[in-house]
Amino acid sequence: MSSPYGPEHSPTGDVGAALMIIDSRLKSFHAGKDGTDPEHQAMIDQFTASLSPKGARDVLEGACSLIYMFMSWLRQAHEDEDKDVIEYVVPTLVSTMRMMPRSVRPETIPTMAGLVIAAGTGLSPNLWRLQYGDWTKEEMTPLEVTALLLAEHINRVTDDPDFATRMVAEALSRTDPEGPEGPEED
Template identity: 70%
Template sequence: MPSPCDPQHAPVGEVGVALMMIDSRLKGIHDGKTETDAQQQLLIRQFAQSLGPDGANDVLDGTCTLIYMFMSWLRKVHEQHEKDVIEYVVPNLVATMRMMPKSCPTEVIPIMAGLVTAAGLGLSPNLWRGQYGDWTDEEMTPLEATAFLLAEHINRIADDPDFATRMITEALASAEED
């Protein structure tokens, strides 16, 4: 019986914009910037405001699509080694988020863990989350942090600081060709 959280029923959203935001954060960290500079924060805020509510929802859906794609890749890699992706990814994600109390308040960490678990099980993260009501403002930064942490985890596994971004870019290019 098909699940109402099946990814085929989920909106893809603005994956390119979400990827741009995550890639910007990854590059900032690798360039030694531990905090986003004020100018970059202003540009991101202005960009988000220019999208309007529908555009912001599209970026949110795009971020969930990234999480799904990242977890799909991680699931395949873990299965090749006969390991469970949820067992190896979710506890590390939760532990890292607990060390980021300003970005990831304790009360939203279970939601992000559930989101990643849903994606690890092949379910749509945004449809899974939608079962519990509308997204809250408190969940937006942790959602971005979740996508960022998964991308960084993939980059470490691949021993390539641009692997996660390149993987998504290639998948988007391939989808456009089809």
């Protein structure tokens, strides 16, 4: 039975822009920075300030699409090992977020866990969240942290620091007939 919260009913958003933000954060962490690099933050702030309201919504929807893609990959990887993705991923994600009280306020953790559980059960995280009303400003950083932690989890599972980013970039290039270089020449 199809759900009105299925991913086929959800806008994809700007996955490329959301991926750029997550990849930038991952690279900052792996470079030994704590995520508060002033130059990096200025770049992200400049990018987000340049977005129109529709552009911001597209990036938000793109982040939800990333969460869905990451959880789909994790679900398949866990099922291959006869494990439940919710049982193995959600507790780690929640406990990590609880250690980040400056970035992730405690009251946002249940929503982020719900997004991950929705995605892990094949539902659109964005549509699942929107049934409870509009996104709040307080949920933006935890949303980014959720996508970041899922990407880092995938990278650790695969022992490849770029796997999650590369996986999504390759999926995007397969779905975009014009590819990153523009229209193909015939």
